[in-house]
Amino acid sequence: MVQVNSIIDPSALNDVLHGLEEEGIQGVTVTRVLGKGCWDGTETELTEKVMVIVIVPNKIYKDKAMEAIRANAQDIEHGAGKIWVVPVLEVERIRTGERDLDALEKTIVKNKKKSNDIDLDAFSAIDTPAS
Secondary structure (H helix, E strand, O other): OEEEEEEEOHHHHHHHHHHHHHOOEOOOEEEEEEEOOEEOOEEOOOEEEEEEEEEEOOHHHHHHHHHHHHHHHOOOOOOOEEEEEEEOOOOEOOOOOOEOHHHHOOOEOOOOOOOOOOOHHHOOOOOOOOO
16 A cells, blocks of 8 residues: 655646546545745745655556646646655555455545536545545
8 A cells, every 4th residue: 555645736636536546546645735946946935735645555546646646736846846756554444444455445446437526615624545
């Protein structure tokens, strides 16, 4: 299991979430963040971004998640964001006590359905993957 983290421009959020959903990945955490980068040696100001976090069971879904994020967030020039992946040792669904792959199975969906545009105000730091 791995956690795929990304920092993206808020304007790309709906497209990224739809891209993840098209790949069968529905469990997601979205948090507003502030950050700054540096390019061409130029100092930059803090700007509002969003962090998208998904936990997936294997390399196949890791690659699908990374491609969905990249394909839907890279149209922006400087400041398009970053993606990084970290190993996940254990996952537990608090409500049921399911662990590891059992806790993830309902957030990785085989049938692909389209949702409406996502309202960023509906997400907070307490939304959790696989909840």
